[in-house]
Amino acid sequence: xxxxxxxxxxxxxxxxxxxxxxxxxxxxxxxxxxxxxxxxxxxxxxxxxxxxxxxxxxxxxxxxxxxxxxxxxxxxxxxxxxxxxxxxxxxxxxxxxxxxxxxxxxxxxxx
Amino acid sequence: xxxxxxxxxxxxxxxxxxxxxxxxxxxxxxxxxxxxxxxxxxxxxxxxxxxxxxxxxxxxxxxxxxxxxxxxxxxxxxxxxxxxxxxxxxxxxxxxxxxxxxxxxxxxxxxxxxxxxxxxxxxxxxxxxxxxxxxxxxxxxxxxxxxxxxxxxxxxxxxxxxxxxxxxxx
Numbered sequence: 001x002x003x004x005x006x007x008x009x010x011x012x013x014x015x016x017x018x019x020x021x022x023x024x025x026x027x028x029x030x031x032x033x034x035x036x037x038x039x040x041x042x043x044x045x046x047x048x049x050x051x052x053x054x055x056x057x058x059x060x061x062x063x064x065x066x067x068x069x070x071x072x073x074x075x076x077x078x079x080x081x082x083x084x085x086x087x088x089x090x091x092x093x094x095x096x097x098x099x100x101x102x103x104x105x106x107x108x109x110x111x
Numbered sequence: 112x113x114x115x116x117x118x119x120x121x122x123x124x125x126x127x128x129x130x131x132x133x134x135x136x137x138x139x140x141x142x143x144x145x146x147x148x149x150x151x152x153x154x155x156x157x158x159x160x161x162x163x164x165x166x167x168x169x170x171x172x173x174x175x176x177x178x179x180x181x182x183x184x185x186x187x188x189x190x191x192x193x194x195x196x197x198x199x200x201x202x203x204x205x206x207x208x209x210x211x212x213x214x215x216x217x218x219x220x221x222x223x224x225x226x227x228x229x230x231x232x233x234x235x236x237x238x239x240x241x242x243x244x245x246x247x248x249x250x251x252x253x254x255x256x257x258x259x260x261x262x263x264x265x266x267x268x269x270x271x272x273x274x275x276x277x278x279x280x281x
Contacts, residue, residue: 024121027122037122041129041130044126044130045130045133048130054134057138058137062147065147070142070145073139074139075132075135075139078138078139079132079135083131087124087131090127098123099119102118102119102123103115106118
């Protein structure tokens, strides 16, 4: 029997469609397209520099680099190094400010 | 259905993760390019340069006699007192560069004796006086209204000496 005769049936067009985008994805698209994500990212960046958070993270990195040798360090190493400490050391006021802005956006963008 | 609070936290986390990656990337770049001067190897270099600097400043402090042996960054040595000779533009005498400042003091009249230099007649002295003369053909400042009077603050090049308004006898 020739293999070509027994090939599997062409998938139906309907089956190849992706699942419905999640709410999260829809909002994310709005978030990006409206420019709000960019604005909030810059706001957060600025706040984190002002309060010294960035300097703390850079100090952590420098210590790690000194220990490991500057040519033996990968971006991944550093990301894994500062992510837990970074997330935990966000000042509450900054977190609150950003969350408030995001909530406002959600309300305005919601459906 | 995710609540607003959950969604907000999720998006905040997203923003934070992006910023963390940026910081890590920046630190990685600094590390790999050796832009951070505080690592051990650079510490060695810093120590060496500090030592070198001490060596350079020491001989200078111990007097001019030793500075002949100090070498600059081009490998040249210089005598402690500049020895080039040129012509003074005031009195036209040959002067040693390292002695030019004290010479100028005497020559241009900071000292007492120089004020009465007119008795040692020379073209230079005549030029100096004529610059401040009331009958000078060109005023020292474009905005001076009268060339016949020497008023405060508008005197010529050697103005300091004449600021009291009087004109010394030639």
